[in-house]
Amino acid sequence: MIATSTLPAEAVVDLSAVRENVRELCRRAPSAQVMAVVKADGYGHGLLPCAAAARAGGATWLGGAQLAEGLSLRAAGDQGRLLSWLHVPGDDFAGAVRVGIDLSASAPWAVDQIADAARSAGGTARVHLKIDTGLSRGGATPTDWDELVGAALAAQAEGAVSVVGVWSHLAWADAPDHPTVRHQREVFDLAVARAEALGVRPEVRHLANSAATLTNPAAHYDLVRPGLAVYGLSPVPDLHDAAALGLRPAMSLRATLALVKRVPAGSGVAYGHTYVTERETVLALVPLGYADGVPRAAGNVGPLLVAGAVHRIAGRVSMDQVVVDLGDDAAARDCRAGDPVVLFGDGAAGEPTAQDWAQATGTIAYEIVARIGARVPRTHVGGDV
Numbered sequence: 001m002i003a004t005s006t007l008p009a010e011a012v013v014d015l016s017a018v019r020e021n022v023r024e025l026c027r028r029a030p031s032a033q034v035m036a037v038v039k040a041d042g043y044g045h046g047l048l049p050c051a052a053a054a055r056a057g058g059a060t061w062l063g064g065a066q067l068a069e070g071l072s073l074r075a076a077g078d079q080g081r082l083l084s085w086l087h088v089p090g091d092d093f094a095g096a097v098r099v100g101i102d103l104s105a106s107a108p109w110a111v112d113q114i115a116d117a118a119r120s121a122g123g124t125a126r127v128h129l130k131i132d133t134g135l136s137r138g139g140a141t142p143t144d145w146d147e148l149v150g151a152a153l154a155a156q157a158e159g160a161v162s163v164v165g166v167w168s169h170l171a172w173a174d175a176p177d178h179p180t181v182r183h184q185r186e187v188f189d190l191a192v193a194r195a196e197a198l199g200v201r202p203e204v205r206h207l208a209n210s211a212a213t214l215t216n217p218a219a220h221y222d223l224v225r226p227g228l229a230v231y232g233l234s235p236v237p238d239l240h241d242a243a244a245l246g247l248r249p250a251m252s253l254r255a256t257l258a259l260v261k262r263v264p265a266g267s268g269v270a271y272g273h274t275y276v277t278e279r280e281t282v283l284a285l286v287p288l289g290y291a292d293g294v295p296r297a298a299g300n301v302g303p304l305l306v307a308g309a310v311h312r313i314a315g316r317v318s319m320d321q322v323v324v325d326l327g328d329d330a331a332a333r334d335c336r337a338g339d340p341v342v343l344f345g346d347g348a349a350g351e352p353t354a355q356d357w358a359q360a361t362g363t364i365a366y367e368i369v370a371r372i373g374a375r376v377p378r379t380h381v382g383g384d385v
């Protein structure tokens with residue numbers, strides 16, 4: 001479809017896949033609302049187009065880590081529920097309150113700053129209190145929970161905040177039978193009960209990321225927060241691939257060959273000559289490198305679809321480019337500069353997937369898509385509802 005592109009490289013994002021993936025997540029969590037997580041530029045897929053596609057697929061909430069993400073969504077006209085959860089002292093809480101972004105608080109300082117901001121903005125801040133049920137990342141520990149709830153209720157009593165949510169995050173959601181999953185649910189239930197006993201009346205309790213949304217209905221509560229699955233990648237690749245979960249990868253990373261040439265046997269390829277041609281062969285130059293998000297760990301292992309077959313990167317990954325050894329068959333000999341190469345996509349045309357890249361390079365699909373560089377243009381297709 002993009003074979004005639006003259007861009008060196010592009011990430012084509014199919015918004016109809018995002019929309020359908022969210023529909024599937026809504027079906028998988030019928031008793032909960034769905035918050036599509038669009039942090040980190042929509043996991044590298046493009047914040048605003050993916051947010052719109054997720055809304056069209058039924059996401060009544062959107063979620064992001066940094067406040068700037070929520071502010072961008074509001075500036076672009078999104079009017080639905082938004083939650084922002086990772087703050088530092090001095091963040092623009094007043095700006096968030098003015099445009100109605102829900103805010104998470106894990107500590108009394110956050111409640112205090114959010115309440116101050118609400119007073120100065122002349123509104124009421126909607127706050128979700130986060131309990132650390134065992135990830136030891138964000139959230140108040142059970143020991144500190146009463147203090148956080150107390151601070152929030154005091155601010156609520158004077159009208160500065162409204163406590164609308166209680167939430168947490170799982171450490172082992174991708175291993176649904178891991179004992180910590182049940183334990184974190186139990187700690188969560190106790191924290192919710194304690195908050196309610198102290199006077200909190202949450203609209204939404206939420207715990208589940210993609211993996212828990214797809215594999216653990218007991219963790220759905222009132223709202224689920226899938227991220228990776230929105231973009232069509234499996235959060236549990238050791239258990240189920242994307243297709244088995246009813247998901248379709250939205251991003252396809254493509255490039256145009258910059259050079260194709262014959263080289264003799266014994267040619268060392270790329271920095272350090274970690275690859276040496278065994279016979280006379282055809283090398284193709286792909287204009288994508290580690291500055292574009294191709295992991296340096298993909299040297300000699302990263303798979304690409306070019307000249308009708310999957311080949312591996314030859315040698316090290318450079319900042320801007322990689323080399324592929326196409327061999328010496330008829331397809332390789334017909335290959336020319338300007339021909340297309342696909343690093344990953346949904347796999348339907350035989351190309352590798354982002355999960356294949358994750359496996360080849362010892363990481364997770366999240367990192368493969370989220371680290372695609374700013375230099376790679378995102379082309380959005382399938383956005384018309």
Ligand SMILES: *Cc1c(COP(=O)(O)O)cnc(C)c1O
Pocket residue numbers: 037039065085169208209210211225226227228229235
């Ligand atoms: C990133 C994130 C999610 C989404 O996680 P996935 O594994 O991508 O579904 C949900 N909740 C929080 C707090 C997150 O940081």
